[in-house]
Amino acid sequence: MTQGYQDQRSTDHRSADQRSTGAENPYWAVYEETYGVPQQRADEAPVPEGRAPEAKQPVPEPEHDVKQSEAEPVVHVKQPEAEPAAKPKKPGRDRYLDLLRSIALVRVVAYHLFGWAWLTVLFPSMGVMFALAGSLMARSLSRPAWGVIRGRIRRLLPPLWAFSVVALALMFAGGWDPGKSSDGPTWGWVELINYVIPIGAPPFPWSIGSKSGLLEDTWAVQAAGVLWYLRAYLWFVVASPLLLWAFRRVPWVTLLAPLALTAVVGTGLVTIPGETGNAVTDFAVYGSCWVLGIAHHEGFLAKIPRYMAVSCSALIMAFGLWWASGHLGPDGWDLNDIPLAQATWSFGFVVILLQYSPSWQELPGRLARWDKLVTLSNNRAVTIYLWHNLLIMATVPLLDLFYDLPFMQSESAAAALDTTYMIWMFVLVWPLIGLAVVALGWIEDIAAKRSPRLWPNGAKRGGSRRKA
């Protein structure tokens, strides 16, 4: 090699190269040096020592719960006294990750509403969400693990309880008897505990009410079906100290082990029955994404040359597509039904997203106009996620009222509404979600030991705080 180009960059790359070959993992030495500054490339501006952990991630601040992904309560890195009451600026808050989370949420709602399988390929929301959550979890784990886990759980459960109360009340009112579950009467009731703390996915009746009722008879499935995410999240949170420990010792093995596990439990090679099987499969499918989040936070991803990261992810994603093409599920290309394809596609996708992670202080250019919505959806991610499916179903009886309107009586008008029905559902579900945010979002604040807010979109925060 020669002078010039190589000189400026050599430190970084040499370490990355050696890491892949050294048995003793020489990466670790470099890694420890840079640990104080966990994020990003060498060419970024140096970060003051004391502020280092916040260099990339949002600093704790009452308004933003940026650190929450969907269903991801976060304990602040610093103690509450570090939170000034109304801080006008948002230093270090990574709006890129916020934006990803918002896109993921919109994609989830759209997917649950339209049911288009290709949306799972277009943007693997769940992988992205878990990666973001994993990154934030890794950041918090600079403090004692037990406290972090407790804090996470504390912030997860109250919003879940609110949802559980409503969902269970509706189900029992619909005549559901958990004792008639296939697991036997005792287990059926015992499993209800998952509505309180989601160690497993909570049970629900597959069919409830009548088909002619206000809601479809499968509403319980759709309402409670989303709760698997909370279970998976809980497992990841609990496993995070171990994952972080393992990642720091054997990064590549930890990163890729979940993919290998998916190849075993997600392909029918080994089948684990029941809810345990679901839990293990979900853990394996999204485990690599979670660890990717950790890797991102640890600055591991930034050390891999970009061409290498992107090219290898593209190959992994191509494998995912190829696998999916040979194992199409009942809904065709819906990756949710094809664990190995979901795992590999999400993994590659997330690598590329995080590799290009530009660490925006604020949304650039045209994206800036979405700033408030991004802030709001990030602050209320748990609420939006928990309630969106129930609200999607609630749009149906509301829309059906339109058929009774006087000007809708002609056949052509009704037909027009028929053909555009889904679109109207999609239009209507957002105001409903807005209502849910107003009515139930404050629980997230209570769970985070903050004063409750109605509409935390980050606008005019000084004023709104005074009012509150």
Next chain:
Amino acid sequence: MARTNRHGPAPRTRRRLPLRYLLPVLLLTALMAMLMLRGYVHSEILADHRVRPPVSSDKVPEKILEGGPVIDTRSGRAQGLKVDDKRLVLTFDDGPDPTWTPKVLDVLKKHQAHAVFFVTGTMASRHPDLVQRMVDEGHEVGLHTFNHPDLSYQSKARIDWELSQNQLALAGAAGIRTSLFRPPYSSFADAMDNSSWPVTEYIGSRGYITVVNNTDSEDWQRPGVDEIIRRSMPEDGKGAIVLMHDSGGDRSQTVAALDKFIPMLKEQGYELDNLSEALGVASAHTEVHGLDALKGEAWIFLVQASENITSGLVVGLAVIGVLVFTRFGLMLLLSGMHARRVRRKNFRWGPAAPVTEPVSVLVPAYNEAKCIENTVNSLMASEHPIEVIVIDDGSSDGTARIVENMRLPGVRVVRQHNAGKPAALNRGLRNARYDLIVMMDGDTVFEPSTVRELVQPFADPRVGAVAGNAKVGNKDSLIGAWQHIEYVMGFNLDRRMYDILRCMPTIPGAVGAFRRSALERVGGMSDDTLAEDTDITMAMHRDGWRVVYAEDARAWTEAPETVQQLWSQRYRWSYGTMQAIWKHRRAIIEKGASGRFGRVGLPLVSLFMVVAPLLAPLIDVFLLYGLVFGPTEKTIGAWLGVLAVQAVCAAYAFRLDRERMTHLVSLPLQQILYRQLMYVVLLQSWITALTGGRLRWQKLRRTGVVGAPPAGMPGQRVRGDSERRPVG
């Protein structure tokens, strides 16, 4: 009126900017549309091959089941008409077929028989002349749907569409409409069942008469001539409608059977008429006029165009395939030869080896404040005696000052008003003391041995210029890695090949050496083209000098990091190359060295650098087409095969250059993201060339912008990056 052009050039730029995307996009869209149309009339798109198994027939009226094969369900009627005794109607389905239909028509003509052809819309669109011939020769034409689906599976909208598309094709082919219809997969009237009867009723309500048959030749099974006749023959002189096929495979048996069958029938006293004649009613045809006729003709025209274009594309694809593989083969062979030759133990360039005489290094710089210090410092470490002349081409960022402040011995700075890179080089040449001239870029870094290695070939007095080995320094980004692959292949395969073939088209401006006497003979650098390096190299060839490649003269350059910079660079390369080829076109008819280059080198370079890349997008067009409509697996397999060949070539180039293979991992992505960008750039150059871009370019030159393409991209980095060309 409010939008008059008052703001000078700005609106012009805005209006022109989309053009460079618009034209290629339009071209590609048109191409795709034509391919889609072709796929459509070849039943590769929207084809539905399901056939419904028979179901019960309790809802079909008795009189239909027991009635004749001509089913009239118009305006609520339900009757099955029979053909009178001793009358027979031959019917042919699924045509027209370019091979068999003419033969069937010939036999019918020979025996003066009329028949009915139930044509599909796809076939009629593709072979409109045959439909015209049927009508001209007194046969009747009926509809057989557009692309032959089982209608019982289709919606009413689709049925309407099948019929209207079929009529459209008829109108375009023969200027008629018809009222006869035969449903695909139909047989006898008594085979009507609960799924096909509603369709028949619906089609009747659209004004069509459904025609099934009495006897089925089952000729599609190719049972033998006699068997076809036996199955077709009605019992004891009864009237009949006979089902045959003039399409869908080898129909030689059908033709042979007809030739026997018709005389037999005539002997028995049968009349062979078309349906209307047999039933004694008015013809089923009505002529089409006005808008409908025009629409039909337009349709047929488009389909014909798509067929022709597609055939052209297939030829193009074959040409490009041959070109690409020939090129790969040649490259592997010749670069292997070259490497073996120059790496022989006792290899000497010529009698004067080793070359030790001092060298003048010219560094033209335009706003290179960031890099110039590295550049000059790297020269200071040179193992060969040199003088350095930095020519500041009117920089505004203090490039010259930076160099002067370094106060290095043997480094001179020459300033000039911004006049472009060729002028800067000529000025440097006038200031140079020595007879060997090395030219490099202001953002390029040499190794200590680069200058020495670069001038060694001058030991051969016939060598007039030497190309060095430019390498990408910033190769860890994705776009950098792609360019790295491109450079390594370009320098280690292309340049070695061109060296052996003695037609190297370009000395890279980033690292090249010239004999002063040779430069002076061809008049120095010229600003006639955007690629002065290609221009001067071709001039050298025409003057009879040898141009060779020195593999160990490595120079590290910084490749463009953004798509826009890359675009602008490549645009000038490809457009400049085209200009240079055009400028030196007279070499083809000249004598001596110039003629040799003109007749061997120039066509080769044009073929590989201008024509082949132009056809290369076809690979992607067909890939896309194959992925969506064609045999997906075979398409992917073929693509992977081509990729493997490329990987082998790239790996060989990397081995020759002793590069680490890791960057090859980005080769697959390069093939689906980067290559296409290069096509569009080349296409853009073609468009500029064909629409008189020369003028515009000269205007731009006056403003001193060296780095901008005619389309004018604001805010890009301006510098002489026409060099460092990996290919050529």
